[in-house]
Structure formats: structure tokens, C-alpha cells
Amino acid sequence: IKSTKKHCFGKLRLQKWYTATAERDKKKMVRELMQIVLARKPKMCSFLEWRDLKIVYKRYASLYFCCAIEEQDNELITLEVIHRFVELLDKYFGSVCELDIIFNFEKAYFILDEFLMGGEIQDTSKKSVLKAIEQADLLQEEDESPRSVLEEMGLA
């Protein structure tokens, strides 16, 4: 998997690149891809050839999830990579919606990182991935419990 990204009607919510790409090219690619993917109709197939890559995408409510994979990669299993990621988000946020991803974008990144690394699946078990995230959250809560709201306001 070369890159994954997801966006909603023209707005990119999350992007992750697994090959070194210049910032300018990234923007160009994202723009191009959005145009292509958003133009596709519901019954069309989820795969398309783009440059020398294959694009696998799936729509969940208002969010599109896209992966760019290489010629010899397996399209169907990539489709399920997307689904598993959505399941993970869903489980973590409790019926995930776009707002969760907007407001907790850093968490969405952590989940993606736990699941995919360097473009390859790190662990396919839902339990293992969530366990890792939960542990991190526990650490986070210990860190932050003493902070008061007033302090927050002062800093905001």
C-alpha cells in the first residue's frame, strides 16, 4: 500500500503517505484523486487504474476511504483493510462519525499507525490493535487528570 487517505466531499480529513513524496506532488495527487473518486457513481467497481497505481476506494456515509496500491497488490484484501480500519474507528469512538475524526484527528492517526505501518498491515486482530490504543489512553489519563478547567481557559 502506497498511501491511504480519506476525505469527505472534497475535504481531506486524514492522509498518510508510505512513500516519500514532495508536498507539492501530494497536493496535486490528492486533488486529482478527489476529482476522480467523487465523480464515480455508486454501482461502479471499487477499483480503478491511476497513473501506474491501482486505487481502491470505498464510501462510508459521507466519508470516502481511498488506498493507492501497486500493480501486483490484492484489491479485495485492500478493500477489507479499509473496512477493518473503519471497524476499529467505530469500536474506539463508539459508532464513529465524521466529527469524531475531525475533533480527534490525532487519535485517528494513532489508530491508523497501530493498524498499518509502512503501508503493510501490522496486526489484523481487532483486539490487539485496540489493546494497544487503550493502553496508550490509560497512560494519557494518568498524565492529565490533575489539570483543571481554569488552567485550560487561561491557556486557550
Next chain:
Amino acid sequence: MPAVSKGDGMRGLAVFISDIRNCKSKEAEIKRINKELANIRSKFKGDKALDGYSKKKYVCKLLFIFLLGHDIDFGHMEAVNLLSSNKYTEKQIGYLFISVLVNSNSDLIRLINNAIKNDLGSRNPTFMNLALHCIANVGSREMAEAFASEIPSILVAGDTMDSVKQSAALCLLRLNRTSADLVPMGEWTARVVHLLNDQHLGVVTAATSLITTLAQKSPDDFKTSISLAVARLSRIVTSASIDLQDYTYYFVAAPWLSVKLLRLLQCYPPPEDAALRSRLTECLETILNKAQEPPKSKKVQHSNAKNAVLFEAISLIIHHDSEPTLLVRACNQLGQFLQHRETNLRYLALESMCTLASSEFSHETVKTHIETVINALKTERDVSVRQRAVDLLYAMCDRSNAKQIVAEMLSYLETADYSIREEIVLKVAILAEKYAVDYTWYVDTILNLIRIAGDYVSEEVWYRVIQIVINREDVQGYAAKTVFEALQAPACHENLVKVGGYILGEFGNLIAGDSRSSPLVQFNLLHSKFHLCSVPTRALLLSAYIKFINLFPEVKATIQDVLRSDSQLRNSDVELQQRAVEYLRLSCIASTDILATVLEEMPPFPERESSILAKLKKKKGPGNLPDIDDARRNVNGSTEHSENTEAPKKSSPSLVADLLPTNRPRPASSSPIMRSAGTMGTTHPFTDLLNLNATPSAGASLLVDVFSESPAPASVDVCEENFLRFVCKNNGVIFENQLLQIGLKSEYRQNLGRIYVFYGNKTSTQFLSFSTSVASCDMLKTQLNVHAKTVDPLIDGGAQVQQMLNIECVSDFTDAPVLNIQFRYGGTLQNIAVKLPVMLNKFFQPTEMTSQDFFQRWKQLGAPEQEVQKIFKAKHPMDTDVTKAKILGFGVALLDGVDPNPANFVGAGVIHSKCTQVGCLLRLEPNTQAQVKMYRLTLRTSKDTVSQRLCDLLSEQF
């Protein structure tokens, strides 16, 4: 499960995000962001040291702003500081920022590497994971250098936690992809292979990915993985669906791992060991059997996961290409999918079948699905699926079904999507040629192609049909008759006119016996199209006419009249005019014998690989195009070519074999000779020509040139159009025509300059043999050094390449260097020359000075030869701001309050050259009172040539 309340952790961040979301307009959003950026910047710069939490929050905000698509140019240092925090979340945000925002060659890499080193050594698995993730995410060479040797030991150490092992494996994989040379092979590789036996399926999954990547590069080192992978696969496919607990996905046992193991096995040929081989065959059979079982769930995830494994198994079967039963079973399975209601499966089935078509064992089985595939072509609603159907038809084509497939493709072409028309045209042209038993069918097919999709018929295609007709005597009469008939159509495509002109010019005599296609009728028919055609086609038609004069003396007078007409002899196009003049002279002066020799029928072309095939290969990339030559040889045996006189079919290394003279390097001698024939007039115009004809090959090469389309690059006008626009600016477009755009970015410091030249290919076709050179006149060569870096010889359609020019000003100069550009576009040599905007004023350094200083120096430079003055009319409206900007752009400092009259402009600067520095003062006085707006420009420098040149340059700007 932790309850995630919105904004837990960082309230400030949540407030900010809400604010942004509440922004009604883009402007409001940008305003809010800028405010926030200013706030963060001041916090980071503030005297008060920020605590970790605040740092984290601000870094996180920056990240959010970046993700909204804005550039972030600070905060990196704070993020790096977070890395060394002991608090997990701070560290985590720090790493996140770095992996999203730090590109691989940032200056901060060393600091980051230090933090990573600490975390890797911390023996805290969570920290180690963060560090490994960061290495994998950034994946830079510096990181590979720092850690590539450390990670293998983490991976294979006995006491490493499973989750760290997984991260280490994938981290190593990433480093191997980015800088394989830095990842040392060694004793650890054997131990990595044994991770395939690990208890933890997550570890096995990560390890399989790593081993696959490594095995692709050095298969011998990882041979032992074959047996372990087969054993693992076998255990998975025979397990009950619940055995693997959390690794079962919608009732499919470990689909990801299965796919990966099957991919790993595709790095190797079938196992040699018989037992292992049969165990693998069993696995594959089991997978194929499972496809026939009723689904365990109606969910699409179940079928996707199951079929993902199935398709990967089929890939392995195709890769091995050794078990006929498996291949045929696979083919039948795909046949079922061809009619499946899931679009995705139909798409994949068409794609996989394409590769199966090239196997000798399954080619025949694939062919049985032809009707379904043709149906797909007609009924699929998704163009990407139809594209796959075209590919499959192409791959399954052989002599037995060629006529049907070509006919179907032709009829599909009438309605095909524009995006894939050109490719279909190429495919039809190739199939028609390859499987033509009788060449009348071939000629018909190509003419149909031109009729249906003329715009998409590239030069290669119509070159090829001409080549074949010339090489095959049996089809020449038919071709002449057919093009003659096709040309009768009231509106025919220009490509048809080209083919028609060429073929009738060569073989029109074969149908001239029929009074309905008598020479005069043929000529009138061709000439009726003449005025509708582009210059290259007209040039080709003119050549056809001179050939007519040779073939049919009875129309000579008519054609001479045409050539003699003003529209030809005085045509504004050089090439057309030259042809008309030369052909007319040739027809008047040369004897019948000479004419017959010069205008002899074209000799057969040497056989080469079809350039159409080359073009298609290039279009699709070598991997994507099943080699139908090989396929056919396997399937139908070696008899295939026996009736086909076109012998060489194996791919030759030089794919872009040129067919026609236009693509061939022009024989140097031929062009000037034709030219001399035209210009030498009545003296001895044909001596050279005749001498040349004495050598057998020269006649041919002369004819070659008759059909060339491009004027010789004798002299190209230098484009100066935009030159003066660059006097006061450094960047912009200097040249643009229909093919090419040339942009410049320049920077100058003292006597040195650098220009980045950007060549943009505006077409969709590649430019070949692209080259440039910079020429200066002899005098300029001593005054200005220009050094051009090399430029890429290929520019893909739509692409841009960059070239750097380094410039040194030795002494003051007046002339400007010329940039010459040459390239081939669609077989035609293009020559462009552009005057480079390197002017003396570019080497200005502005000088600020007081009023007193200014007038003192002004007086010192009072000698008459030091001053140049010019009074000129304003070409543009007088606008103080614009004028100021231009003077600043010119390179001098604009001095306020020097001139007693505030409406005047005064500037000062120093021109830097290697030899000297020339101080320079200028004064511009607008006269706004006069009826015609005028300026007076005065320049004083210590050198007369400099004063003159600067005055000339600047006076053109207002």
C-alpha cells in the same frame, strides 16, 4: 473501552477546531488560522518557558492547520522537544507531528534521531513502538544509516515483546524499500524466516510482509521460507473458521496472512520437493473448493475476504503455470465471476483472465468465454470494467477468433469512451495486422479505423498500413481501389487523405485502367481535399502530385498548372512553397527517364517490429501488456507464421522502430540537394542529383526526403517577443507555442546569475531527442559566460523538465545569448530559438545614498560621453507606483527626496562584472503637462557603453 468525550485532553484544540468549523467563508477561516498562528508563534517565542502540555497543544494545533492544507513553517523544534518528554502523550504528539510534517531531508533529522535512539534503548515497549513507527513513517536515508543495523537485533531478540517485533519487522521492511543498501543481511535473516512459525499470528503477518520484500530482492537467501510458508498456509486453510479466534475475519480464517503467504510463494517457482509440492497443490485445491461452498455469511466482507484469498491463489497458480488442472479450474472459476452481480468481481475476473489467456494450458478455456466478454463490452456501465474487457479480448485473440474480435472492437469503438479510444485503435491495428490471412481484410480494417475514430489514429497506425501495402504486392491494387472509394465520401478524415494520397501516388496506376478512376479523376479527387488539409498533409499531397506526373504523363499539364498557381508558388508556408517550386522545376526540366528514376516506386521497407506494438507497450507499460506473441506461439505451435510473410515477430530491444522516413534521422545529403535543385535555377540543376542516383541507395534516400514533413532546420527565427518584458522582472513565461511552454525563474547576485528554465510539454505526446544549447555571438562570448546543465532528452506529454543555466558577467555587454531548442514531436523535428533575457541591468546592486552624495557624484560624472539622455513618448499610462516598481525591478535603489521635483524618479546602483564595477545614476522625468505624455530619461555612468545600454533597456519600459 475508554469513553471518548470530545475534546478530552486538549480543550483549547477543540475550541479552535470548532471555531474553524463555524467559519462561514474561506476568508474567515484563513483569518482565524492566521490569528492562531500568530498566537502560537508568540507563545513559542515568548520569554516564559512553555510546559509540556502547552507545547503539545500548540503543536497539535499546528498539525491541524497543516492538515487543513496550509503551510506550516515553524514549530518543528518544539515538536522535537516533545520527543524527549517522559509523558507518553506528549511524546506521541511529537512523533505524530514529525511523521506527518518532517520530510526526509530536514535539518532536524539529527535531533530526531537522538530522541529515537533514546526511546529504542528505553526497553519500554510503548516508547520503542513509537520510535519504530517514526522511523518507518519518515524512512529517510539518515534514519536508515542510524538504525538499520540496530533494528534486526530488536526483531530477533528472544525477549522482545510481540508488538515490538511486529513494528520492528515492518520498520525494517520500510527501510529496505527506501535504502536497501543500508540494511545489512546476515545471521538474523535465518532467524527472521523462523518467525513464520511464531505462535502470534500478528508477528507472522508482519514477518511475512518483510520476508516477501526481502525474498523479491535476494530469493536464494530466503529459500527456506517456502516450506514454512506452505506449512503455515496449510494449517490456515484446513482450520475451522473459529480456530484462529480474533484472526478470523467474517468467517474466513486469517485472510490477510493467507494472501501474504501466497504472495511470498510467488517469489519462487513451484517447490521442487514432491511432498511439499503436493501439499501446496492440496492447499490451492482447498481454496478453489471453498469458492464453491455456500457462503457462511451474506456480508460482503465475507465474500471479499474469501475471494481475496481465491484471487491470490489463482495468481500463484498462474505464476507457477505448471498444473493444467489447476489452471483450467481457475479459469472456470473466473468464468463464473464474469457473470457475478458484484461489479468488483467481474472487474477482477476480467483482469485475472487476461493473464490466464497467455498460458498454454488455459488459453483455450479462456477462449470459451468470448461471448460473455463481448457482452461485457456492450453492457457494462463502468468504463474501467469495459477497459478490462477490451484488454481480455486482446489477450485471448488468435487466428481462430480474430475476425470476430476485431469486428466487435470496431463496433465498440463507435461509442467507446474517449479516454480509451486511442488504445483500442492501437489494439485493433495490431490484431488486424497480426492475424491477417488476407490483407484485403487488413486494409479494410484500418480504413474503418480511420473512418470511425480518425482523430485517435496515430501516425504509427497510418504509417504502418502504408508500409505493409508497399511491402505486399498482392494487396496494392486492392488498397488503391479501396482508398479511392473511401475518398469519395464527402467528409473524410485527414488521416484518410494522407493514406489515400500516399497510396494513389504510389499505386494509382493499378486502378487507372477503369474510366471511373482515371488519372484525372484520381487527381481531381485528391485535389478536392487539398484545401481542407493541414500543411503536412498538403505537403504529402504535393509529393503525390509529382508522382502522378511520372505515373500519368497525360495529367502532367493539369498538375503543372496547379503547382504554378499563386496559392502554391507563393504559399506563405516555406515547405509548401519549396515543394511546389522544386516539383514544378523537376517536372519541366527532367527527362522522362530521370523522372522515372527519381520518382520510382518506394522500395520495400525493412521488416521491423511494428511500431504500433511499441507504442502500445509504452502506453501500457511493459508489465501490463500480455505478450500475445509468446502466447500464440505456445498455444498454436510454431506453424502460426507459416502463411505470414512477415517474419520477425520477437521483440527487438529497440522498441521504437521507426517506420517511415519522417521518423528516421534525415540523410544529411538529401535535403540540401533538393534545395539546390530549386535554387540553382537553370544552370546545372540536376548534376548532383544524377550523381547521387548513380549509387543505388541514394535514390531511395532522396525519395525519403520527398516525403519528409519538416522543413530543414536551416534558419530559425529567434523569438524576441517577450524579451523586453523581462528587463524589470526575473520570472515568467518567455516563450509559448502550441507544443511547448518555456518559463524562467532567475536570480542574480553581484556578477553571477542563475536561471532555471522550465520546459513544459503542452501536448499529450512525448517529446523525443529533446536538447538545448545556448549560443552567443563572438563578442558576447568574451563578455558573458553561460553554462547550461544537461537536460532530460525525453519530456512526457503534459510533463515539465527543468534546466539550470549558470551565468557570469565578465564585462559589460549589449547583446543577449540565444537559447536553441530542438526536439522531435510526432516524427517532426522542431526548432525553436529564444533570446534569453540576460541583460546588463540584471547585475545591478542597488545603492542607497543621500541627496548630497547623489548630486556630488552626478557632477563627477559630468563628461559628455558619460551621460546618455533620451526623450520618448509614454507607451503606458503614467502611474507612479508602477513606475517605481519598474525602476526597482530594473535593479537600482529608488532614492526618495533627492530630486527637488517630487514627480521625478531618481535611482542609483552598481553594475557588477568580473572585471570592474560601474557606478550608475539615473533620473526619469515624466512630463504630465504635455498633450502627449513624454518622459525624459538620463543616465550617467563611468562607462559610455553601459550608459547607452541601460538607457536603451529602460526607455522601452514606460
